[in-house]
Amino acid sequence: MFKRWQNLGEILPDYLEKFVExxxxxxxxxxxxEEFAKENKVPILLPSAASFLRFLVSLLRPKRVLEIGTGIGYSTLNIYYAYPEAEIITVDSNKKRALIAKEFFKKAGAKVELLEKDAFDVIRDFLSQGKTFDLIFIDSVKAEYPFFNYKVQALLSDGGVAVFDNVLFRGYVAGREFDKRYRRTVELLKLFLSQVKEYPAVKNYLFPVGDGLLVVLK
Ligand SMILES: C[S@@+](CC[C@H](N)C(=O)[O-])C[C@H]1O[C@@H](n2cnc3c(N)ncnc32)[C@H](O)[C@@H]1O
Structure with missing residues (x-):
């Protein structure tokens, strides 16, 4: 069975992810x-990434949060539990997953606004409305990150923080050998990381937790 479905990563050793979980x-x-994700092979945050995100949200206490890539709501609820006062908007274009996420939000009693739309449309609307967010968490298609980059930074409030998941992609981005079918994604992630480094208005911190988290501070 592929490790991902056991909710284990490929950056930290299994025993550590398991211990954190x-x-x-x-x-x-x-x-x-977590059970549902394992049974139905749905991706959710790795344990170390969930723990880090939760810690960060507890410290930041963001008033307004935007999440791109709700999935079945695991990361959303980690954000919610870390700071229930936050106003959370989460976006996912997959209707089937969104439906499941809504059920879990209801069970948790969490007030979360879920937009079943393409994130690029949502971001474009928010930018034209002048909306900003104190925390933006991005966990969608890795190959799309270069196209989210500047838009996400423009949506951040001053002092706001963006967190991108999966930026190390099992370590492939940092030199680990990979199958050629991943070449395009690895190239696009490398492009994304090089763009981020050159952007003067932000500070970047790369953490080898989960599948690699990039924290961008405006
Ligand atoms: C890895 S899953 C998210 C997992 C979730 N963050 C968690 O930890 O529980 C990625 C999700 O991003 C969504 N997604 C990918 N690209 C998107 C886009 N352009 N607009 C909206 N949703 C997108 C997919 O439908 C998928 O459910």
């Missing part, structure tokens, strides 16, 4: 989503 007390709904 079992560490501490977790809300019932999160445990339920």
């Amino acid at each position: 079992d560490f501490g007390k977790k809300e019932e709904v999160l445990l339920e989503i």
